[in-house]
Amino acid sequence: RHFHFCKLPGRVMGIRLLRFTSVVIVVLLLVAGALTALLPTIKDDKMPNLRREPKAQSQSALDSFTLIMQTYNRTDLLLKLLNHYQAIPHLHKVIVVWNNIGEKIPEEMWNSLGPHPVPVVFKVQTVNRMRNRLQNFPELETKAVLMMDDDTLVSAHDLAFAFSVWQQFPEHIVGFVPRKHISTPSGVYSYGSFELQNPGFGNGDQYSMVLIGAAFFHSGYLEDFQRQPEAVYALIDETQNCDDIAMNFLVAKHTGKPSGVFVKPVDIRNLEKDTNSGYSGMWHRAEHLLQRSYCVNKLVNIYDGMPLKYSNIMISQFGFPNYANHKNKM
Amino acid sequence: RHFHFCKLPGRVMGIRLLRFTSVVIVVLLLVAGALTALLPTIKDDKMPNLRREPKAQSQSALDSFTLIMQTYNRTDLLLKLLNHYQAIPHLHKVIVVWNNIGEKIPEEMWNSLGPHPVPVVFKVQTVNRMRNRLQNFPELETKAVLMMDDDTLVSAHDLAFAFSVWQQFPEHIVGFVPRKHISTPSGVYSYGSFELQNPGFGNGDQYSMVLIGAAFFHSGYLEDFQRQPEAVYALIDETQNCDDIAMNFLVAKHTGKPSGVFVKPVDIRNLEKDTNSGYSGMWHRAEHLLQRSYCVNKLVNIYDGMPLKYSNIMISQFGFPNYANHKNKM
Numbered sequence: 001r002h003f004h005f006c007k008l009p010g011r012v013m014g015i016r017l018l019r020f021t022s023v024v025i026v027v028l029l030l031v032a033g034a035l036t037a038l039l040p041t042i043k044d045d046k047m048p049n050l051r052r053e054p055k056a057q058s059q060s061a062l063d064s065f066t067l068i069m070q071t072y073n074r075t076d077l078l079l080k081l082l083n084h085y086q087a088i089p090h091l092h093k094v095i096v097v098w099n100n101i102g103e104k105i106p107e108e109m110w111n112s113l114g115p116h117p118v119p120v121v122f123k124v125q126t127v128n129r130m131r132n133r134l135q136n137f138p139e140l141e142t143k144a145v146l147m148m149d150d151d152t153l154v155s156a157h158d159l160a161f162a163f164s165v166w167q168q169f170p171e172h173i174v175g176f177v178p179r180k181h182i183s184t185p186s187g188v189y190s191y192g193s194f195e196l197q198n199p200g201f202g203n204g205d206q207y208s209m210v211l212i213g214a215a216f217f218h219s220g221y222l223e224d225f226q227r228q229p230e231a232v233y234a235l236i237d238e239t240q241n242c243d244d245i246a247m248n249f250l251v252a253k254h255t256g257k258p259s260g261v262f263v264k265p266v267d268i269r270n271l272e273k274d275t276n277s278g279y280s281g282m283w284h285r286a287e288h289l290l291q292r293s294y295c296v297n298k299l300v301n302i303y304d305g306m307p308l309k310y311s312n313i314m315i316s317q318f319g320f321p322n323y324a325n326h327k328n329k330m
Numbered sequence: 331r332h333f334h335f336c337k338l339p340g341r342v343m344g345i346r347l348l349r350f351t352s353v354v355i356v357v358l359l360l361v362a363g364a365l366t367a368l369l370p371t372i373k374d375d376k377m378p379n380l381r382r383e384p385k386a387q388s389q390s391a392l393d394s395f396t397l398i399m400q401t402y403n404r405t406d407l408l409l410k411l412l413n414h415y416q417a418i419p420h421l422h423k424v425i426v427v428w429n430n431i432g433e434k435i436p437e438e439m440w441n442s443l444g445p446h447p448v449p450v451v452f453k454v455q456t457v458n459r460m461r462n463r464l465q466n467f468p469e470l471e472t473k474a475v476l477m478m479d480d481d482t483l484v485s486a487h488d489l490a491f492a493f494s495v496w497q498q499f500p501e502h503i504v505g506f507v508p509r510k511h512i513s514t515p516s517g518v519y520s521y522g523s524f525e526l527q528n529p530g531f532g533n534g535d536q537y538s539m540v541l542i543g544a545a546f547f548h549s550g551y552l553e554d555f556q557r558q559p560e561a562v563y564a565l566i567d568e569t570q571n572c573d574d575i576a577m578n579f580l581v582a583k584h585t586g587k588p589s590g591v592f593v594k595p596v597d598i599r600n601l602e603k604d605t606n607s608g609y610s611g612m613w614h615r616a617e618h619l620l621q622r623s624y625c626v627n628k629l630v631n632i633y634d635g636m637p638l639k640y641s642n643i644m645i646s647q648f649g650f651p652n653y654a655n656h657k658n659k660m
Contacts, residue, residue: 020542031466094455144546157533161534161587161642165643166643168643178656194649194653194654203647203651203652204491204647204648204649204650204651204653205648205649205653206648206649207648252623254390262648262656264646264656311648312491312494312647312648312649312650313495313498313645313647313648314645314646314647314648314655314656315643315644315645316591316594316644317534317642317643317644318508318534318535318536318537318641318642318643319524319534319535319536319642320533320534320535321533321534323524323534323535324524325644326508326592326644327593
């Protein structure tokens with residue numbers, strides 16, 4: 001049919017049309033030129049979100065990131081972390097996702113101890129949900145999101161380096177905690193870490209997910225998360241778990257590559273013991289790991305396939321912390 | 331002027347032309363469609379050479395590499411290395427660049443000790459030149475080239491991993507030996523390694539070159555090397571040095587990014603001491619390093635600018651050699 005259209009001109013061609021044809025050719029060239037000029041850059045290509053950028057962005061918003069931290073039942077820890085993270089290089093804003101339903105936010109106290117170098121926005125939630133932190137917050141003005149659990153401390157140096165790595169891999173989740181799924185002969189997937197290995201896999205190890213509790217990723221993915229099947233939200237709410245696994249599925253589907261890039265942290269700590277609330281993280285629940293294997297299999301059903309891919313790339317900073325870390329001292 | 335052309339149809343428009351215009355629109359859509367279909371993939375985009383692929387390539391040629399090794403005056407070492415490298419995974423062919431002018435190649439002996447798993451081609455040269463190894467050899471059928479100095483041994487494991495990294499960074503030189511240039515207030519560049527540091531540079535170190543004496547790179551760059559300014563060849567021949575620096579300039583100019591990706595080797599060795607020829611590598615010459623700084627400055631003049639960019643990314647294999655190498659033990 002296309003071909004038929006293309007032939008038409010030949011049949012109705014007249015003198016005027018000849019002149020007109022030259023115009024057509026010029027127009028075609030112009031269109032070709034225009035389209036070429038419009039070729040997406042590599043990053044755009046991987047990031048449709050970059051093209052439908054929702055907000056005007058200041059320069060600083062382009063080379064900086066927003067810290068999103070969800071908190072529940074550990075306000076003392078939260079305040080410690082807010083202080084720790086106030087002066088990270090390239091930090092544009094902090095968004096605190098307040099899951100302490102009905103509890104007053106510590107904004108007054110926070111402000112009374114100001115001034116603070118970076119603005120902190122408290123987002124009061126109406127329901128305590130794991131996936132509250134995955135909203136496309138209007139206050140979010142940067143392309144880069146740093147998401148941190150409210151019990152995890154990563155050194156400023158690790159964060160600055162990981163951000164520079166993310167800028168080179170903006171379509172990936174660039175973070176400090178790798179995990180993997182493995183296939184079993186039964187066809188059921190299992191979730192885990194170094195203790196699991198795919199049968200017959202050679203030297204070394206692999207990961208297929210990078211957890212978002214300590215990672216950089218593109219804000220466009222928060223937008224994409226709003227357009228997932230209802231069953232995904234139901235699964236996350238039912239388990240109060242697995243939002244990070246779902247994000248890795250989403251990114252892997254979007255890129256067709258491994259979802260994450262693992263940056264080896266020099267100094268990462270869990271501050272859980274420092275809280276006085278006595279509350280300890282969800283991952284201590286007996287069913288936590290079982291749930292995560294359950295989620296992997298559920299998500300494979302929902303998305304009708306396993307999008308996660310393996311990577312064995314580990315990135316460290318050349319010459320840091322010791323100048324000769326490129327010399328092998330195993 | 332373009333705009334003027336676009337308006338023309340409006341003026342000469344008639345009934346027939348109206349019908350014709352719809353055809354034009356369809357044609358435009360077809361062109362748009364075609365152009366979209368022709369959008370380069372990321373790798374093609376970085377690698378024009380992929381598009382003007384000179385030779386038909388077997389599947390194995392696509393997921394394998396060619397080892398190019400230049401040798402001079404250390405045939406005993408060469409034979410050792412040929413044996414070492416015969417069974418590397420994904421090795422498609424070995425090309426030996428024979429710089430021992432007038433000397434017989436050891437092909438007979440090599441064949442008498444066959445069969446060998448991988449074909450070895452001896453390329454007899456007429457002049458002993460450093461840049462002989464940078465020819466676009468007709469025997470080269472793979473996209474990936476592994477170039478090794480004739481005194482360097484890298485473990486099969488490191489090579490297999492680095493090849494997998496190269497497949498993810500095909501427009502870069504992926505190798506095991508990082509170097510850098512630094513700027514001085516005088517405007518003169520200096521060449522070196524960890525002992526040099528840019529003034530006021532923060533934590534850690536950087537590199538701006540990856541030497542091709544132990545690296546993977548795209549065969550298209552050998553093609554590109556044939557189209558460099560004469561002055562580049564003259565510089566390399568005059569110094570019998572710096573061909574690797576020139577390649578880094580070429581790649582950096584081509585990509586607009588850092589030329590190299592540094593893979594931290596687990597086991598790399600210099601076998602120089604194992605030769606009976608008593609001959610030791612060019613890099614022992616007193617003037618070697620001075621020449622390399624000299625070359626950097628010359629190349630900046632020839633290319634009218636400094637294309638080299640810094641990187642501080644160091645890639646290791648996750649979980650190898652020890653399963654917990656992602657845990658920090660500094």
